[in-house]
Amino acid sequence: MKNKDSALTTLPEDAQLPNFIASNLRLLRKRAGWSQTELAEKVGLNRGNIASYESGSAEPSICKLLRISNLFDISTRDFTRLDLSDSGALALARSKRRAEQDEQLERYKAYRKRQAELDHLISSSYDLFRYKRETLEKPCKEAELFAGHYLQLLELSRQLMKEHENLLSDLGCQEK
Numbered sequence: 500m501k502n503k504d505s506a507l508t509t510l511p512e513d514a515q516l517p518n519f520i521a522s523n524l525r526l527l528r529k530r531a532g533w534s535q536t537e538l539a540e541k542v543g544l545n546r547g548n549i550a551s552y553e554s555g556s557a558e559p560s561i562c563k564l565l566r567i568s569n570l571f572d573i574s575t576r577d578f579t580r581l582d583l584s585d586s587g588a589l590a591l592a593r594s595k596r597r598a599e600q601d602e603q604l605e606r607y608k609a610y611r612k613r614q615a616e617l618d619h620l621i622s623s624s625y626d627l628f629r630y631k632r633e634t635l636e637k638p639c640k641e642a643e644l645f646a647g648h649y650l651q652l653l654e655l656s657r658q659l660m661k662e663h664e665n666l667l668s669d670l671g672c673q674e675k
Contacts (some may be wrong), residue, residue, distance in 0.1 A: 500618055504543045520564075521555040521576070523583045528553075542566040556658050612668055628653075 500541070514540055520587040528538045528549070535549040538661065544563065551557035559567060565664075577592040 517582075518558075518578055519582050520558055520579050521553050522576055523581075524549070524567065526555045526591075527568075527586055529575075538570075542570055574599065607667070607670055610670075614663055614667060617663075618660055621653070621660065625653055 528535065531538075533541070534546075537548045539546045539549045542563065543566065548557070548559070548563070558564075564575050564578070568575045571578065573583070573589075573592050574596050577595070581588055581592060583589045583592060605640070628646070631644055632638070632646060638646070
C-alpha cells in the first residue's frame with residue numbers, strides 16, 4: 500500500500516524549483532542605484548557576500564534572505580521563486596507583500612483587542628469574587644475550597660495573559 504503523505508511532501512528527483520536569488524538581487528540592487536557595498540551595509544553584510552550571492556556561487560542564509568527581501572519590500576518566496584525582471588511582476592510582488600502586511604497588522608490589532616477583553620474579563624471576575632467573599636458572613640468549607648481553587652486559576656490566568664502580552668509585544672516590534 501502506498502503512503503499518501505509521501506506523495507504530498509516529496510518532489511520527483513528531476514523536479515527543481517526555480518531559484519532567482521542571484522538575478523533578482525542584482526536587478527533590484529541596480530534598480531535602487533546601489534553598489535554592492537552600499538547594499539551590503541544596508542543589510543549588515545560585506546560586499547563579498549553580495550557578490551557571491553549575485554554570481555550564484557553562494558546563497559544567503561534564511562536570516563540574511565529575510566533582511567534582503569524586507570529591504571526590497573518583497574516576500575522571500577517571491578524574491579527566490581519569481582523572475583522579477585518584468586516590472587509588472589515586481590509591482591505585483593510588492594503589492595502582494597503590502598496586502599499581506601496589512602492583513603498581518605489587522606490580525607495583530609484583533610489579537611491586541613482580544614487581549615484587552617480577556618484582561619478585563621479576568622479583572623471583573625476577580626472583582627466579583629472579592630465582593631462575594633467580603634459580603635459572606637461565614638463561608639462554608641466548600642466555599643473556602645472553591646475560593647482556593649479560584650485563586651490558583653486566577654494566578655495561572657494572569658501568568659498566561661502576561662505571556663500572551665509579551666508575545667504580542669514581540670510581534671508588534673516585528674510589525675514596525
